[in-house]
Amino acid sequence: MKKPPRLSRCPTIACASAMLLLASCGGSSSEPVAAVVPPPALDVVVTAAQMNDSDMSNLLFRLREGSTVMLPAGKFHFDRPLIMNTSGVTIIGKGSGSNPASDTILSFRDASSRNGLQVSNVKTITLKNFAVEDAAGNAVFVSASSNVTMDGLRAEWTTDPTRTSKMAYGLYPVNSDNIIVRNSKVIGSEDAGIYVGQSQNIRVSNNEVYLNVAGVEIENSLNAIVENNDLHDNTGGVLVFSLPGTYRFKKGAGVLIQNNNIHDNNTPVAANATGFVTSVPVGTGIMVLAADNTEIKNNVIKNHQTTSILALSYQATGFAINDPDYNPYIHGLYAYGNTVSASGHAPGGAFGKELKPLVDGLFAQLASNGLPTLLPYGVWDGILDPARSSGLIPLPGMGGLGIGGVANDDSRICIMNNTALDTPVVDAVISYETLDINLIGLKLGASVAAGEMPPEAIAGIPAGLLQPAFPFAPRMHCQLTLPAIPAFPIIK
Numbered sequence: 193m194k195k196p197p198r199l200s201r202c203p204t205i206a207c208a209s210a211m212l213l214l215a216s217c218g219g220s221s222s223e224p225v226a227a228v229v230p231p232p233a234l235d236v237v238v239t240a241a242q243m244n245d246s247d248m249s250n251l252l253f254r255l256r257e258g259s260t261v262m263l264p265a266g267k268f269h270f271d272r273p274l275i276m277n278t279s280g281v282t283i284i285g286k287g288s289g290s291n292p293a294s295d296t297i298l299s300f301r302d303a304s305s306r307n308g309l310q311v312s313n314v315k316t317i318t319l320k321n322f323a324v325e326d327a328a329g330n331a332v333f334v335s336a337s338s339n340v341t342m343d344g345l346r347a348e349w350t351t352d353p354t355r356t357s358k359m360a361y362g363l364y365p366v367n368s369d370n371i372i373v374r375n376s377k378v379i380g381s382e383d384a385g386i387y388v389g390q391s392q393n394i395r396v397s398n399n400e401v402y403l404n405v406a407g408v409e410i411e412n413s414l415n416a417i418v419e420n421n422d423l424h425d426n427t428g429g430v431l432v433f434s435l436p437g438t439y440r441f442k443k444g445a446g447v448l449i450q451n452n453n454i455h456d457n458n459t460p461v462a463a464n465a466t467g468f469v470t471s472v473p474v475g476t477g478i479m480v481l482a483a484d485n486t487e488i489k490n491n492v493i494k495n496h497q498t499t500s501i502l503a504l505s506y507q508a509t510g511f512a513i514n515d516p517d518y519n520p521y522i523h524g525l526y527a528y529g530n531t532v533s534a535s536g537h538a539p540g541g542a543f544g545k546e547l548k549p550l551v552d553g554l555f556a557q558l559a560s561n562g563l564p565t566l567l568p569y570g571v572w573d574g575i576l577d578p579a580r581s582s583g584l585i586p587l588p589g590m591g592g593l594g595i596g597g598v599a600n601d602d603s604r605i606c607i608m609n610n611t612a613l614d615t616p617v618v619d620a621v622i623s624y625e626t627l628d629i630n631l632i633g634l635k636l637g638a639s640v641a642a643g644e645m646p647p648e649a650i651a652g653i654p655a656g657l658l659q660p661a662f663p664f665a666p667r668m669h670c671q672l673t674l675p676a677i678p679a680f681p682i683i684k
Contacts, residue, residue, distance in 0.1 A: 236261045243268035252276040260284065263322055267292040269299045273307040279315040285322030288346035288377065301326040301350075308347075312336050320344050326351075328358035331378075338369045345376040353380025353403050355463050361387045362404070367440055372681050374398050382462040383469050384409035385426070388416065390440040393680050397421065405462050405469045406431045407454075410483075412439045415678050416447045427461050427469075428476040429454035429493075434483040435468060436506070436518035443519055445484035448677045454478065455494040471509055473498040473541025478527075482506040482520050485674045488527035493569070495534040498543055500569035501527050503605050507593065508573040508631055521577035523603040526672040527570060533613035536567030536624070543567065550634065550660060554627075566615060566624055570607030572668060574630040574661070577603060585653065587636065595633035596657045598667060606670040621663070628665035633658045 236259055242248065243266065255261070258280040265286040276283075285296025300308050306329030311317050316339040323346035324331040331347035334340050347362030362378035365371045367390045378385035378401045385404035388394050394416035400423075401407040407423035409431040410416045423429040430452070434444035458475040472479055475497030480486050481504050493500040506513065506520035513520055538544075539551050555565040576597050578584055584597030599605070607626050615624035637658030639645045650658060661667070 234259045238263050240264045240266050240268075245271050248274055252278075255281055257281070263296045265292065265294055265296055267297040267299055269301065270308075271303050272305040273310045274298070275310045275312075276317075277311065277313050279317070281314070281316075282318040282320065283309075283322070284318075284320045287321055288323045288344055290323070290346075296322040297325060298322060299325045300328070303328065306330075307333055309333070315339060317341070318343065322346075323348065325349075326359070330361045330364045331359055332363050333361070334365045334368060336367050337365075340365050340368050340371045342373045343375055347376075347378045347381075347385075349380030349382075353382075353462065354459060357382045357462055357464060361385075362401075363387070366390055369393055370681050371395070372397075377401070379403050381405065382464040383467070384431070387411065388413055392441070393678060395419075395681050400424075402426060403459060405465050405472060407457065409433065409469075410444065410447050411435065412441050412444045414441055414444065414446055415680075417677055418447065418449045419451050421452045423452060423454045424456045425459050426457045427459050427474055428472040428479050429457040429496075430478045431469075431472065432478075432480045432483045432486050433468065434481065434506075436513050436515035436520070438515075442515075442517060443484060444482075446675060446677055447483065447486045449478060449486070449488045450490050452491045454491055456496075458495070458497050468509070468511070471511075471541065473502070473539065473543055475499075475538070475540050476502050477535070478502070480504070480522060480525055481509070482522050484522070485524040486526075487674050487677075488525070489529045491530045493530055493532045493535070496536070497538040498536065498540050499567050499571045500530075500532050500535045501571070501607060503570075503572040503607075505573060505575040505577075507575055519577070521575065521580070521603075522605065523577065523580060523599075524672060524674055525605045525607075526674055527607045528609045528671075530610045531613065532569045532610055535569040535612075535615075537565075539567050547629070549638075550629070554660070554662060558622075561622075563622060564615060564624075568624045568627040568662070569610075569612065569615075570626040570668065572605045572607070572626070572628055572665070574628045574667070575632060585657070587632065590632065590636075593632050595630060595636070595653070601672070604670050604672055605668055606672045607668050608670070623663050626665040626668040628661035628667055630657065630660050634660060 255278040260282040263285040287295035289295040308324040308327035308331045311334045314337045318341040321344045349357040349359040357380045360383045362381045362385045371394045373396045376399045381404040384406040385401040386408045389411040392414040396418045399421045402425040405427045407426040407429045411433045454477045477493040477496045477500040479502045580603040581597045581599045584594040586594040617623045
């Protein structure tokens with residue numbers, strides 16, 4: 193049986209002052225009472241000998257608010273998560289590289305429990321300059337907290353990650369406010385490298401993220417800036433998702449994606465991946481699902497076999513909606529000023545399966561005119577919210593879905609005024625900029641053609657509304673003013 197923890201004595205001067213003041217008061221309740229003097233914060237210098245499960249768990253449990261924990265260089269193996277729930281703490285290592293002589297490496301290879309470093313219910317936490325390797329579950333997990341900074345970290349699954357990784361998320365702040373993730377590296381998650389969910393006021397900047405299913409994922413969150421990152425060799429570069437469920441925020445909104453280098457994200461989905469992330473088509477630069485007010489500007493988006501920018505409402509996934517209060521539609525996406533190249537040459541995911549007839553027909557049309565067979569770099573499913581659009585033709589038995597129509601100004605999907613480096617544009621003839629799939633009309637027409645629905649189902653519907661809009665998608669040729677993203681958190 194462990195002995196109960198000893199209570200720390202208060203500083204001698206503080207205790208003496210308090211007793212003298214109480215004595216002078218004579219016990220009268222009308223007299224002022226001495227203020228409690230909190231114990232001073234400590235600089236805790238951890239030795240290499242203390243870098244083990246028992247000593248580190250005890251040390252983190254006894255931390256005082258405002259303390260700084262300084263970790264030594266070396267590679268240290270742990271069998272269970274390191275758990276901390278004291279506010280105002282900074283944990284800083286010697287470096288996040290792979291050299292034990294100069295860097296601080298926390299290894300969870302063959303650990304008997306999931307997760308690496310786990311922090312919850314704190315006000316202010318800074319994690320800096322160390323690496324977490326081979327954590328099954330989440331490498332660095334912070335929940336239900338505020339003022340969260342992850343700076344100069346590395347989270348990595350070190351051996352053949354696309355086939356063997358059990359690291360679900362690398363850097364994983366969730367259900368938190370005022371989050372900065374910067375100057376870090378994440379490699380080999382079976383889901384998202386940097387995942388921020390159910391949170392608000394977020395800045396993800398200057399990170400390198402690769403060999404994950406999703407490079408950076410912002411999910412059911414408010415007010416996020418993703419900027420100046422190098423995102424490559426993932427399945428998808430950036431995901432902005434708003435999913436149904438019992439989440440803190442029912443609808444994700446307000447994401448700015450700017451000044452990133454998003455390239456070569458053509459890595460197959462990890463063998464151990466599960467859930468919604470498996471629906472990301474291999475070779476997608478940026479994918480926005482059912483989120484509101486997403487601005488995409490001034491990025492370099494290069495070499496994606498499916499498409500550079502994919503905009504979808506939730507119905508396009510084919511998954512059931514289990515939340516009656518969930519709004520499944522995407523509203524307000526504007527992509528402009530981006531430099532795009534090498535996009536859409538070998539579409540994967542649904543474009544190589546369910547939508548393969550669409551892609552084959554499009555490629556045949558292009559080839560017959562001597563043009564490159566490429567999927568446009570901006571693709572939208574064309575599904576509109578009936579409550580925020582006009583001119584929509586409702587379809588009986590389709591759960592309120594319709595075809596045609598135009599979104600209201602603040603709900604439009606606008607992809608234009610980008611620079612495409614290697615595809616032709618012939619005015620009024622061809623452009624590889626946008627494709628409006630018109631998914632609902634396309635499926636309706638295909639069902640009638642296959643004899644699954646009677647011809648009367650499309651009686652009176654213009655034939656153009658049963659086909660994808662290509663080239664030149666009129667509904668996507670627009671401009672949009674989106675609400676500004678708040679400046680916090682500011683990177684210093």
